[in-house]
Amino acid sequence: MIRGAAALCLALAGPVAAATEYGLVANKTGLSLVFPLQVESPEGRDLGVTLREPGSEDVALSALLEGGAFFRVLVPPGTYVVRFAPLDGDGPSLETRPLTFEITGPASKGGHLLTLDEGGIAGTRPIALCQSYGYDAHAITELRQYWDDLRDGSEVGEALPVPPRRELSERLCD
Template sequence: MIRSLIAILALTGAAWAAERPPTGLLARQGPLPATIPLQIAAPEGRDYAVLLGDPGDPVLAGYLRGGEVLRLLAPPGDHALSVAAGPPDAWRGLPDLFGDGARTLPDRIALRIAGDRREGQALTLSDGDGGLRITDREGRVLCQIAEWTGEVRTLPTPGGLGLRVIEGELSVRSRPCD
């Protein structure tokens, strides 16, 4: 009888808890490409689940171990930011998070593409008397740089005129803007 009870409790506990993930991306969905930099830091002591978009159907979900920095590429748009916090051993996985649900922070996160610039944000979360809130916000901007590599050749034509041919490849790279 006792062995049966222990087996039932062990199975229930195994289904309830999930393995603690590393800091990083948990899930991404939606049609837009994730190209905008988003960086979030939070204090030590607890872990955090970060949801970008509607808490019931986020476009992006990340896991942040307290004291570390979560760096993601996110889709453009004005997104709600929801955060769930809890002890590392209370992680239940998506969608249960830490068991209490996620709290949507009052400020929306604006992520934009403007010309050759991808305008993201770096956020710092803190845990105070009023709960979790954004205490520091700074822009993170990446510039896209187009590079052309190629050559120009002149080919002879039957009439004796030279035909100029440009062959090459266009590539795009990103770097932090000045």
């Protein structure tokens, strides 16, 4: 296990040193990335993050986290062990218990918030993204006009007006 974490650090250290690009590195599942994973971490310690199915060493998703910076990545559906490995190779890697990323209710995508401290994983708690459809401020005028046109009626053979489209928005649920 330690060899695997060291190999991950070495594999990820080159791109980080050259480009310092943090965030998603690879999604090897082929599934859509839709469920939230947020990590709060102490400053000064950049980490490689991998998700693996329990009992497997195959990496499903990998990302780079800048220590102390806000980190959120969308992950595929499933149950995964999240592993953190320091990019400088100094210190042990950390693993969570298996965490499930799934639909948790109508229009709600369940994920997790992980809090790291100097001693390890200090806490995990569920979070969710809620989806809703709505009209943007500019579409309200168009919507009123649409309903006025419908109320006034249309001539036989005249095409009915097309309503403005609703926009999908996502936010963290309370």
